[in-house]
Amino acid sequence: MKLRGLRRTWSFSSVRLRLLVGLAALLVCGLTASAVISAFLLEDFLDRRYENTLETSADRFKEVIERGPQTADADQLGTLLGPPLGLVVVGEDDKVLLSTGSASVAAGAVTELSSTVPAGTVVRYDGHDEQPGLAAIRVPSPGLTVDRGPGQGVLAPAALVLTIDTSVDDITISALIKRQVALVGGALLLLLGLAVLVLRLGLRPLARMARTADAIAEGHLTERLPTTRNGSEAGRLAEAVNRAFDAQARAEATVRSLAADTSHELRTPLSTISGWLDLHRQGGISGPALETALEHIENEVGRMRLLVEDLALLARLDAGRPVEQQDVDLTGLAAGVVEDAQIIYPRRGITMSPAPSAPVVGDAHRLQQVVRNLVGNAVQHTPARTAVQVDIVRDRDAVHLRVVDNGPGISPQDLPRVFERFWRAEASRSRAYGGSGLGLAIVEAIVHAHHGQVHVRSEVGVGTTVTIRLPHAPRES
Structure with missing residues (x-):
């Protein structure tokens, strides 16, 4: 019984457990890849949306500026470009003259970053400490003046830097990733539970085969593995093993029959020899009759020798020994x-x-x-x-x-x-x-x-x- 339990434990380890581990690895890889791809696609979509928003706003400003000298009210610009948009009014030497909306917290950094690329190119400011992440685009503004209101004076900016706050969507993506991690864990547990059930049902034929093999090993030689007619791998394996058991049974029957036939063939000449020897010991053979008895004994010995030689020849040929060439x-x-x-x-x-x-x-x-x-x-x-x-x-x-x-x-x-x-x-x-x-x-x-x-x-x-x-x-x- 200990051997049977040990064999079944090893069978579970080598088949069910390995299948389960392999399936778990595939599920983890698949679900993780799905979550990563989803987050990447969402982030790419939001990035493109930011860029499109900034480029569209920049095109409107260009269109207005290209009409000729224009004067814009600073308060109106602040209202027009409220959160998540913002505006930096840049003077000569990239000096920040005015900032509104989302650009107020990092106006200098955004202005400096936008000056490193050609005008009309979207740049990104990742932010640090309490500053949010921003996307920005620089628009030259020749002829534009900005009225800061009564007593504030008028500004003549060299360029405008439009910004948009990306931190809200970054938080959204982070929350999405956390939720996906939780969903991946829950889905993995659910799928592994289903996998255990499916493997238990799918490997049930192998468990029945193991029980039948144990019964055959214990001496129930007429038992055979259960087979199915659906052409499954388990069914074909059972049929192949049954054929092997049948071949072994036939071989054992042949050996038993050969032993019985050999003993039967040897019994007749041995009985004849024994009979003549008993007759001789009893004094029933003398003179010419003794020669006759010896002749009969010699004939029976010859029969046994011939039988032994034939059996030895068959044994050599069965062993596959090569013949002379x-x-x-x-x-x-x-x-x-x-x-x-x-x-x-x-x-x-x-x-x-x-x-x-x-x-x-x-x-x-x-x-x-x-x-x-x-x-x-x-x-x-x-x-x-x-x-x-x-x-x-x-x-x-x-x-x-x-x-x-x-x-x-x-x-x-x-x-x-x-x-x-x-x-x-x-x-x-x-x-x-x-x-x-x-x-x-x-x-x-x-x-x-x-x-x-x-x-x-x-x-x-x-x-x-x-x-x-x-x-x-x-x-x-």
Whole structure:
């Protein structure tokens, strides 16, 4: 149980927590970028509005000044350019003669700043201490006089500096940023809560898979991960894992079956040997009968040795050990096997059709074992008068060797099992000939080790054809 809890904690850390952290990072970046862009756009909009206001006011003043000498009342100018606008009347040498409205608190600084750029250019004064931020524009005023009222005299300014107070909008932008920060925090918490819920629902199939995997690990081998038909990633993962579990179950069943079949095959010769030895110890064998008993024991030992050698060969081939690579003439090799079979079974019609040389690359001894097993199977599992024909055909890509018999054939339900180890369609007939049920399994393993294919075609009452296909030997350049 501790291991299960540890695995689930790590699963949460590696999947849910990482997804949540990644989503949180994306949300923070997205919401922050949205807030920054909004504040930037608002500030840019307000800046443009200030500039447009100042430029429009400056154009009106220019238009009035260009009409000729003009006299303006100072009080009227102050009223006309009230907050957030302001005016600085500038004399010679940029001396401040009069200031009204928003320009009063920083008239000198604004005048000095506006003198550093061409007339008609908007400049900005950021302000400091208690002074507000200002935007200003300078307008030359030749011929303009400003009447300050009775007893105040008349001013002849060299230029006018129009200003507008930007501090109010700066406060607005600051308040907007603060509110956006609060909204970003609230939205982040809300979205993360929803993300936790969505992840919990979305990863629920993985949690069910984990519980099922735990059940399988505890010994419930028939359990399988829940699957869906919606084509989701979790569904495809479950199907793939289920296929892996099925393959493992088949492999384990094969191992158990192999162990059972091997023990069964060894039990018969061991029982025979044990029986003869018991009979000998009881004094039931003497004289010529002892030779007979030893002969039987030797035959059974030979059967066990052959079985062990076949199993060892299959184990080596299953492990993927490479076979020898040498030039082999499959036609000559098959002809030698057919000649041996004709001597061993003189009453059987075993023949080979004339064939050209068929060069392949591989282990001559193993390929000879393939042909012997095929011919031997055809002889052992067919009636006495059944003919066996060996053919070799070459095409552009490969060499095809066929062993054909006109025996009773193999039933369709048995045909897919012919390469299974220890499987026999007729167990009694196989054992009568000393077969172990490994012949075709060895054939398949050897052919696959030579990068070839083997195929069986059979029809009941017509006969059976086993075909192996091996690649050509590469031509010498």
